[in-house]
Amino acid sequence: MDAKLPASAQALDVRILHSIPTPVADALISRGCRQAPDVTPEALKEVLAQHHVAGLEQRANSMLSACRQEAAKDAWRSADSALSLLRKTARPKVTLPCTGLNQLLGNALRGGALLEVFGLPGSGKTQFCLQLCAAVQIPCDPNISIVEAVFIDTEGSFVPQRYLQVCEALLAERRPHLDPPAAAAQLEAVMRSLHVCRAYDATELYSTIKQLGAFIKGRRRPVGAVVVDSIAFSFRHELMDNTAQRARVLAEIAGTLRQLGADHDLLAVVTNHMTTRFGREDTWLAPALGETWAHQASTQLRLEKMACWQQPGLGRATLTKSVEKAACSCAYRISHKGLRDDGPEAMPVDGGCTGLAPLWGRIA
Amino acid sequence: MAYTANAMVYKSAQGFGDLPLDRLFSDAPEPVLGVGAVSLLELLRAKRLSTIKDLVHLPPWELRDWLLITEEEAILLLRKAWSTCAVKPVSAWELATQSHAIPRSRLAPLPSLQAALGGTPALLEVAGAPGVGKTQFCLHAAALTAASGGEVFWLDAERSFSAQRLLEMLEHLQPGEVAMQALQRVRHKVCGSLQELHSIVSELSQSKAAAVEQPALPALVVIDSVAAVARRESEQSSIPRRQAALSSLASLLKVLVAPSISAEAASNVPSVVVTNQVMGDPSGGSAASTRVSLGQVWHHAVNWRLVLSHVPPGPTGPGSKEQADPFGRRYLLVEKSPCCATLTIPFNICERGLKELS
Numbered sequence: 087m088d089a090k091l092p093a094s095a096q097a098l099d100v101r102i103l104h105s106i107p108t109p110v111a112d113a114l115i116s117r118g119c120r121q122a123p124d125v126t127p128e129a130l131k132e133v134l135a136q137h138h139v140a141g142l143e144q145r146a147n148s149m150l151s152a153c154r155q156e157a158a159k160d161a162w163r164s165a166d167s168a169l170s171l172l173r174k175t176a177r178p179k180v181t182l183p184c185t186g187l188n189q190l191l192g193n194a195l196r197g198g199a200l201l202e203v204f205g206l207p208g209s210g211k212t213q214f215c216l217q218l219c220a221a222v223q224i225p226c227d228p229n230i231s232i233v234e235a236v237f238i239d240t241e242g243s244f245v246p247q248r249y250l251q252v253c254e255a256l257l258a259e260r261r262p263h264l265d266p267p268a269a270a271a272q273l274e275a276v277m278r279s280l281h282v283c284r285a286y287d288a289t290e291l292y293s294t295i296k297q298l299g300a301f302i303k304g305r306r307r308p309v310g311a312v313v314v315d316s317i318a319f320s321f322r323h324e325l326m327d328n329t330a331q332r333a334r335v336l337a338e339i340a341g342t343l344r345q346l347g348a349d350h351d352l353l354a355v356v357t358n359h360m361t362t363r364f365g366r367e368d369t370w371l372a373p374a375l376g377e378t379w380a381h382q383a384s385t386q387l388r389l390e391k392m393a394c395w396q397q398p399g400l401g402r403a404t405l406t407k408s409v410e411k412a413a414c415s416c417a418y419r420i421s422h423k424g425l426r427d428d429g430p431e432a433m434p435v436d437g438g439c440t441g442l443a444p445l446w447g448r449i450a
Numbered sequence: 451m452a453y454t455a456n457a458m459v460y461k462s463a464q465g466f467g468d469l470p471l472d473r474l475f476s477d478a479p480e481p482v483l484g485v486g487a488v489s490l491l492e493l494l495r496a497k498r499l500s501t502i503k504d505l506v507h508l509p510p511w512e513l514r515d516w517l518l519i520t521e522e523e524a525i526l527l528l529r530k531a532w533s534t535c536a537v538k539p540v541s542a543w544e545l546a547t548q549s550h551a552i553p554r555s556r557l558a559p560l561p562s563l564q565a566a567l568g569g570t571p572a573l574l575e576v577a578g579a580p581g582v583g584k585t586q587f588c589l590h591a592a593a594l595t596a597a598s599g600g601e602v603f604w605l606d607a608e609r610s611f612s613a614q615r616l617l618e619m620l621e622h623l624q625p626g627e628v629a630m631q632a633l634q635r636v637r638h639k640v641c642g643s644l645q646e647l648h649s650i651v652s653e654l655s656q657s658k659a660a661a662v663e664q665p666a667l668p669a670l671v672v673i674d675s676v677a678a679v680a681r682r683e684s685e686q687s688s689i690p691r692r693q694a695a696l697s698s699l700a701s702l703l704k705v706l707v708a709p710s711i712s713a714e715a716a717s718n719v720p721s722v723v724v725t726n727q728v729m730g731d732p733s734g735g736s737a738a739s740t741r742v743s744l745g746q747v748w749h750h751a752v753n754w755r756l757v758l759s760h761v762p763p764g765p766t767g768p769g770s771k772e773q774a775d776p777f778g779r780r781y782l783l784v785e786k787s788p789c790c791a792t793l794t795i796p797f798n799i800c801e802r803g804l805k806e807l808s
Contacts, residue, residue, distance in 0.1 A: 105522070106520075107519070149519075207749040238537075241753065248788065250542075251789075278542075280542040284537060287701070292507065292535075293532040323697035359747075398791060
């Protein structure tokens with residue numbers, strides 16, 4: 087019942103422990119129990135009795151054991167050294183088929199950090215997310231099997247036929263040795279491993295993200311990425327009166343995504359809108375959701391559509407915030423295959439649409 | 451993994467977040483973590499939490515301090531609320547096979563556009579300069595839908611609906627008495643303000659959710675035009691409020707066009723066509739450049755944007771009527787789409803409606 091405290095337990099102040107509620111912590115301090123090792127079962131029971139708590143014994147025991155567990159964690163000795171971190175990140179996990187974007191993003195394509203993609207409407211954010219999911223699901227190395235991914239859609243812009251197109255093109259590039267029946271089976275496996283959640287408002291988005299941890303633990307195959315497209319849509323008309331709560335909800339979402347990324351080694355990507363900011367004389371475009379949200383992402387990528395009427399689908403990606411690289415940009419092209427480099431191959435002006443019709447033979 | 455069975459059906463506009471708190475604990479009358487369900491509800495109500503949504507957004511440390519439990523136990527309690535509101539994931543394969551199984555809607559007047567749309571119900575925005583043919587596009591789409599047996603709900607903000615012109619188009623499709631019957635399937639309502647539009651659309655989306663009694667949802671909803679109602683609004687209220695109202699309208703429209711999982715309700719999903727205006731762009735380079743109105747928020751919210759123009763698409767944007775081709779040749783540009791590359795279709799307007807030119 088009374089767990090023995092290890093000798094190296096930390097002398098944490100009682101007020102910062104997660105397991106002790108604030109009123110109880112204040113009462114303990116007034117009794118002289120300032121730090122975690124000082125908390126005795128008798129003092130805890132007295133304090134809880136003062137607050138007229140039902141089920142005193144049980145409550146005191148659970149609180150005490152949680153407090154002991156927290157104090158026994160050794161934060162300093164269990165931390166990784168920077169050298170071991172460097173060795174772990176020497177090889178980025180995910181390779182996009184567009185080499186320019188690979189160079190730009192580099193180590194941002196590893197788990198644990200949040201990547202934010204923003205751009206004007208029609209610049210290709212959803213296409214980028216689809217290409218990223220496909221690249222995560224079909225790894226470059228043919229020995230690794232299909233990886234799962236989660237796509238949270240708040241705008242209704244996920245079209246399954248388009249994802250089918252992108253996956254088919256990527257499979258043809260990365261697994262060229264497969265014969266048609268095997269390729270169709272692989273394609274079906276890839277499509278079955280992408281989990282799409284259609285969230286209609288901010289509450290559903292928040293609850294879904296909070297429950298993702300339990301969902302990911304229950305999957306047999308590893309989950310490689312969680313993509314939210316887009317986080318800004320519901321928040322532009324909900325919680326407008328209470329900006330403090332909006333900032334807190336967004337911070338919670340970002341924190342949970344980062345935690346998922348670190349725990350399960352998966353990519354967390356979020357898409358954002360743009361808004362007009364008004365200065366004294368001029369206006370300019372900036373990412374939506376305010377300054378507080380801008381701190382949450384560790385890497386930010388801006389996508390812009392180049393208004394080029396002879397060659398539609400051309401775009402420019404600029405790295406606006408990054409820990410490792412200076413601001414630089416690269417060009418990409420959106421075609422029926424997905425996002426590729428802006429190469430010398432000529433694209434027909436209105437190509438891409440007729441490609442959808444022959445795919446129906448694969449399904450049903 | 452505690453997803454409730456209720457999460458199987460796609461959510462209505464109301465959602466589980468707005469339900470009262472006692473729905474959450476009604477199926478677990480035994481004490482939760484040493485706290486009786488009734489006393490827990492009373493405590494939460496005393497702290498002014500009334501709906502499930504309030505509990506979802508409550509920080510765990512606050513619940514820990516109110517109930518005097520550890521933070522992990524508080525998170526366990528909050529998980530009940532989160533799992534009720536969370537969305538159950540569906541695999542992309544299932545979505546693809548479902549959308550393949552539902553009957554295709556044929557509403558686009560131009561064959562290339564129909565091929566690009568693929569037949570799934572969608573939220574389409576049609577924008578263009580005055581007189582380029584936005585209302586003609588909508589009338590033609592309404593005629594095609596009514597002729598194939600579907601109902602059309604026309605929400606009119608510009609008083610530009612013409613029953614005579616619709617009858618003319620219908621008679622080209624199905625002559626005689628059948629055309630008059632098809633005309634009966636088109637319902638017209640005048641809409642004065644953004645508030646009214648909002649309440650009509652939310653009524654439609656709620657009747658879609660009540661799938662028990664088969665609701666007679668229209669196959670096509672036309673809103674002509676959103677810019678007209680939004681402009682009227684901006685005289686009274688501020689721009690951020692108007693943008694928030696537009697964003698919430700777009701969200702309701704998306705709920706309306708969302709595919710439903712159950713097979714019987716799948717054919718009952720309407721398509722929505724919304725028209726928008728263009729306005730002069732003083733910040734653009736050349737004096738003649740124009741852009742679509744209603745701002746960034748609306749532009750982000752729509753999934754499909756079709757821009758009709760008098761001149762071939764180019765850097766100056768959709769031209770004006772004075773620059774139009776003398777033979778009436780106009781252009782439809784698919785500017786924004788979730789699955790189709792940008793596509794330009796030349797067309798002109800004749801008695802039967804829009805006709806594609808090669």
